[in-house]
Amino acid sequence: MESSVATSPKTQSDGRGPGMGPTVDSRLKTLAATMKRHQYQPDALIEVLHTAQELYGYLDPELLVYIAQGLRLPPSRVYGVATFYHFFSLKPKGRHTCAICMGTACYVKGAATLVKTVEDYAKVRSGETRADGRMSLIQARCIGACGIAPAVVLDGTVVGRQTPDSIVDHLKGWLENGSDRAA
């Protein structure tokens, strides 16, 4: 059965939600493919929520509504499950989020080195948030940008062909000199 929600939901204004431009669409496609693979079965809710969180770093309300529509569940049910389990996060933990794709294409092109580089430079462990709350580092599954591997998502923007130097350059703006500009 084909879902009626495989198109972009409405755009969100903070640059992090599921409707933000073509780069984020690839993540939305991955999420839609996950729901399709599970034949839009409501029983797949937790698996779909896991995928969504790995793709976006957290589950914002718009994303929960999108999933609810896809699995034909009441939004209240999806929200209830997302808030019940501690491993789901409804808010970005850090002010900024760096999500490094660890899918196969990115892995073979050095994603693990990128993780190590960010951990060392930003002094944050993967899956955690810096003590000052400035940024969180997460690892993601394939975000649908394999052609530009290794890919990283910085505050909702996919950047490709990253190197240790380029990723540090992106993070400098977040972490140095009190600057808080986005990459």
Ligand code: FES
């Ligand atoms: S494996 Fe990283 S984008 Fe596909």
